[in-house]
């Protein structure tokens with residue numbers, strides 16, 4: 001029997017809030033390097049250009065750039081703080097519970113109660129901490145309902161997938177690499193692969209929009225990179241309404257996908273970050289500093305924070321180069337020392 005009385009996990013004590021001015025300052029405090037240490041200046045996330053000079057992208061980065069290049073810059077180059085969102089935490093909790101559901105290495109389907117237990121273990125509180133407790137509980141109960149529905153759909157055909165959260169690093173020419181992880185890849189008995197991505201939108205998209213999904217096309221290419229063959233189908237599983245929309249591989253345009261990735265990489269390399277007002281501006285964390293919108297004076301703080309981060313990254317790059325030079329000089333010095341010692345010894349024996 002399902003345990004409906006299970007309590008929602010407690011949020012962590014004393015959370016940091018990056019949304020307010022104090023939160024911004026605390027974040028800066030955490031990132032400040034102690035005197036005399038170099039390592040803490042390293043960026044917290046991988047650099048945008050990797051060691052081979054390729055632009056390092058993900059579906060989220062490409063999607064962000066295509067929606068608004070300036071927002072992309074604020075998020076991924078300036079790395080301005082973002083306001084935690086209940087919907088992001090809700091989606092992340094559902095994803096983690098479903099990953100654990102398919103990742104048990106046992107052929108039997110976990111029970112509904114076990115799936116709800118996985119939700120309990122996976123519940124991420126970050127985005128909910130500003131909400132009254134009743135609303136937090138409402139989100140948790142909603143997640144329980146969503147997973148009960150998912151269990152009813154999945155249990156009759158449950159089988160272990162070929163992979164869950166399959167991490168990939170997909171090179172696109174010499175210009176770009178796209179990284180990410182695929183929620184689930186199923187394999188038929190004949191070896192045909194099926195890529196599945198979970199979505200927590202309230203409504204399902206129609207077949208045409210699923211077939212036009214850049215994310216699924218990237219995942220199809222990534223599947224070939226990982227398994228040596230393209231998937232037979234790709235699908236978005238809209239877990240909230242409980243609908244999986246599946247399309248055949250030949251409905252995707254993989255050539256156009258490669259072009260889109262390369263164009264995005266090129267535009268980023270050329271530092272084209274124009275603000276592009278769109279329907280998502282109302283939910284943009286950086287509207288208060290965006291030049292496309294009337295300002296209330298807070299843009300100067302935002303731009304100052306952005307400039308500080310830019311300079312910090314530049315300092316980190318110079319420190320890395322300095323360390324490499326130091327290591328090179330030390331290596332050279334020890335080689336020269338060893339050669340002189342050898343010369344001295346050979347002189348003794350003459």
Ligand code: SF4
Nearest residue numbers: 068276277281284290
């Ligand atoms: S407010 Fe709109 S135009 Fe400005 S950065 Fe955000 S998404 Fe772009």
